[in-house]
Amino acid sequence: MATRKEIDGSAGVPQFYGKELRYKREEAGLTLERLVEGSFYGITFLSEIEHGKRSMPVDLARHVDRRLGTDGFFERRCGEAREARLKGHTPYFGRVLEAEQRATTIGEWAPTALPGLLQTAPYMRALFRGEWTPELPEQIETKITGRLARAELFAKDHGKPEYAVVLHESLVRLSVMPGPEMAEQLDHIAALVKRGRVFAQILPWNSGPHPLMLGNAMLLDFNDAPPLVYVESQHHGHTVDDPRLVKQYRRSYDLLRAAAMPLDASLALIEDAAEEFRNGKHPDRLQRRDLA
Structure with missing residues (x-):
């Protein structure tokens, strides 16, 4: 007893x-x-x-x-x-938080911001600053702590879930924070890739029309449950478990991965971009405006 x-x-x-x-x-x-x-x-x-x-x-x-x-x-x-x-997350994200812990594979498409599972704390703060959120600094730090806790998935010894992500090239070419911090963010992603915890592909900026152009998507598979899709906008997100719709999202995501750069080339691009940010070769926003 x-x-x-x-x-x-x-x-x-x-x-x-x-x-x-x-x-x-x-x-x-x-x-x-x-x-x-x-x-x-x-x-x-x-x-x-x-x-x-x-x-x-x-x-x-x-x-x-x-x-x-x-x-x-x-x-x-x-x-x-x-x-x-x-804690640190919006209520509509609750089902995804639990699902991530049980998933065997996660596939994600990120067209406008790096996915939460890959973000460093400075990147998160930059996103909050861009949104002009009314939260107090300590409330923002609570959210950041919650987001960072999600990435503990990659610290598990058994290597699950397997995480594959497609990033739009603009996410690694254009900075939302100072160059050194952006370099650290890209170094973080490259390190996860080299450890075999993340399979990252880059969709080139000039790839033309492609699947899932209208928004992001996360696809989760499980051993003991049907697959699930999560889509999110600025202030709202919802899960999709209708088998017909999940199948359509799966097809679109597979086609998107086929259109993206190979894994080795994607890693090289991420590392090259990190080095450029580290060496100050990327112009800041003001310089780009002046050049235009």
Whole structure:
């Protein structure tokens, strides 16, 4: 039977309540299989919740509270786990945050800004400055911390998820911050590529008409669930799980990758651009305006 010393209060909220769930289940003498009886969920799903790998859906929390007699404990804590997961992120991004942790592969197309999974803190601050956000500095830093935490995916030893990204050439040629900081941003991407954690391709600026011209897209695949697509605009984002639409996005993304530069050539371009920013060869915005 579980003991209270197994519950680590220093863990993150999802991990903490996952361990609490296991304690309560074993205290009641129930197996995973018996606890999920009468719900729409499986043993694997519940096990991943106990290990802090998934958040608990509200309907499952209600079911667990009924089976364990915990008087609404887990239903109330669902909101706390959700808030912990979303810290620094907008609410509509919550489903993607959880999906990234379970994905086997992630494919992303970035036409106008480097993807969050690849951004350094200075790049994030530059984007916030460009938006003229009304947040206080400490609120912006909370958002930056949340975004940086997403990139911990690339620190996992098992190499999952596999992340492939197509970047428009303008993202590595035109700077949104001082040259040295832009060089560090591109160095960061190049280092991830060399470690084998990221497969980056560049779509040339003069490539002409190409798939997915109207916006960005993230495609996620899983071992135990149907694929998912996430699309985002400036102040809104939504997930797409309709199989027909997901298939169309997949086709467009595959065609886009075919139109992009090969992996080796893309890495060379990123490294060359970083060196130019480091050596001050890229004119700043004022100089470009004067030259025009």
